[in-house]
Amino acid sequence: MRIDVVTIFPGYLAPLREALLGRAIEAGLVEVAVHDLRDWTHDVHQAVDDAPYGGGPGMVMKPQVWGEALDAVLAADERPARLVVPTPAGRPFRQSTAQAWAGEQRLVFACGRYEGIDQRVVDEAAARMPVDEVSIGDYVLVGGEVAVLVMVEAVARLLPGVLGNPVSAEQDSFSDGLLEGPAYTRPLTWRGLSVPEVLRSGHHGAIARWRRDRALERTADRRPDLLAALPADALDAADRAF
Numbered sequence: 001m002r003i004d005v006v007t008i009f010p011g012y013l014a015p016l017r018e019a020l021l022g023r024a025i026e027a028g029l030v031e032v033a034v035h036d037l038r039d040w041t042h043d044v045h046q047a048v049d050d051a052p053y054g055g056g057p058g059m060v061m062k063p064q065v066w067g068e069a070l071d072a073v074l075a076a077d078e079r080p081a082r083l084v085v086p087t088p089a090g091r092p093f094r095q096s097t098a099q100a101w102a103g104e105q106r107l108v109f110a111c112g113r114y115e116g117i118d119q120r121v122v123d124e125a126a127a128r129m130p131v132d133e134v135s136i137g138d139y140v141l142v143g144g145e146v147a148v149l150v151m152v153e154a155v156a157r158l159l160p161g162v163l164g165n166p167v168s169a170e171q172d173s174f175s176d177g178l179l180e181g182p183a184y185t186r187p188l189t190w191r192g193l194s195v196p197e198v199l200r201s202g203h204h205g206a207i208a209r210w211r212r213d214r215a216l217e218r219t220a221d222r223r224p225d226l227l228a229a230l231p232a233d234a235l236d237a238a239d240r241a242f
């Protein structure tokens with residue numbers, strides 16, 4: 001998979017080169033190219049924004065600069081691309097979104113700042129490629145860069161070879177529609193707190209049951225919306241205690 005990011009703060013994307021993801025890039029499992037939007041300005045001030053039509057606070061990012069930047073970035077590789085624009089006004093980004101995007105040959109991320117990018121940039125792009133305006137949560141950031149770090153990590157970890165042990169991607173939180181329950185490791189007792197007996201029993205059935213109970217309990221407590229969204233047949237008789 002090739003990932004391109006267009007931003008006025010390329011340095012914000014430096015963490016993509018670290019750790020697991022950095023190794024995946026070095027191994028050629030994923031290619032990442034970060035582009036400075038200002039490279040496509042032609043004025044001495046390298047202006048990327050202007051006042052909003054209709055008035056109101058803040059500035060809007062200019063369509064001409066974004067248009068030239070996306071044209072150039074898209075032309076750099078013949079693989080078909082999906083354009084992703086992080087925005088508080090977007091559809092929710094979920095694990096299912098990451099799963100779907102993991103099958104893409106190419107993702108191009110456009111990082112908005114200020115009050116956003118002129119809508120015509122998104123509308124014009126949508127005429128020639130799939131475009132997703134997505135939100136990573138109901139809060140407002142200063143720019144899309146941090147959201148891109150979140151989404152790239154969520155997608156890249158699903159790519160074959162990126163994670164050491166692929167099984168954990170399947171057994172993710174949300175993969176069965178429930179939150180992950182508590183996890184424990186050595187020592188057996190720590191500051192007077194012990195590990196639940198069942199986990200040391202060696203009874204795999206009892207352990208699986210205990211883990212599911214804890215996941216159901218936590219989901220009912222923290223995310224009742226997820227529980228309500230489960231398909232009817234997802235819960236067996238033993239589950240219905242929650």
Ligand SMILES: COC(=O)COc1cccc(COC(=O)c2cn[nH]c2)c1
Nearest residue numbers: 087088112116117135136137141143144
């Ligand atoms: C067409 O889309 C745009 O113009 C996007 O423009 C902006 C403007 C300000 C901030 C951002 C960054 O995204 C978020 O704040 C965000 C994403 N998820 N939750 C919060 C993006």
